Amino acid sequence: QVAYTENNPFSIDTLNPTVTSVVVDTDPVYDGDLTQQITVTFSETMDQTVMPTVQITGITTPKTDAGTGVWSSPTQYVVTITLDDDNEEDSVLDIVVSLGQDAAGNTQVAYTENNPFSIDTLSPTVTSVVVDTDPIYDGDLTQQITVTFSENMDQTVMPTVQITGI
Numbered sequence: 107q108v109a110y111t112e113n114n115p116f117s118i119d120t121l122n123p124t125v126t127s128v129v130v131d132t133d134p135v136y137d138g139d140l141t142q143q144i145t146v147t148f149s150e151t152m153d154q155t156v157m158p159t160v161q162i163t164g165i166t167t168p169k170t171d172a173g174t175g176v177w178s179s180p181t182q183y184v185v186t187i188t189l190d191d192d193n194e195e196d197s198v199l200d201i202v203v204s205l206g207q208d209a210a211g212n213t214q215v216a217y218t219e220n221n222p223f224s225i226d227t228l229s230p231t232v233t234s235v236v237v238d239t240d241p242i243y244d245g246d247l248t249q250q251i252t253v254t255f256s257e258n259m260d261q262t263v264m265p266t267v268q269i270t271g272i
Contacts, residue, residue: 122212124214124217126149130223131145134224135224136226143184144201154180158183158214160185162187162202164198167192171187193228195226195227204217232255234253235254237249253267
């Protein structure tokens with residue numbers, strides 16, 4: 107028999123994939139847009155039949171997506187999560203990505219993205235109302251009313267001030 111050596115008869119892949127980036131499309135999340143699209147990029151080609159788990163933690167109602175996202179490429183997973191309007195203001199939250207697998211079947215290293223976006227679903231409140239003349243009399247029927255809110259307001263939107271009980 108003639109001696110024979112097979113070059114590179116197989117490969118060994120024991121390297122666990124990692125998350126290289128997490129990108130969100132809305133910051134901050136607010137009452138008018140509670141939907142957050144999250145794009146997760148991995149360090150290598152992933153098994154697209156295995157859906158990673160993406161969680162948003164550190165908020166009043168944590169959210170978990172387990173398999174409803176889509177693979178936009180062999181290394182990018184995109185998921186859309188709708189958050190609840192929990193009347194909260196929070197910037198200390200996390201996105202946790204786990205359980206993805208690469209093409210060789212290696213499970214990804216769990217990854218936490220700290221503070222990737224903030225949530226402001228806290229509705230502003232009126233903290234004080236001040237009128238310039240009290241009582242109103244015939245000589246001064248014009249009133250300047252100053253309303254103070256609990257947070258900065260959008261100055262392009264005028265609030266409705268209504269006087270009742272007259």
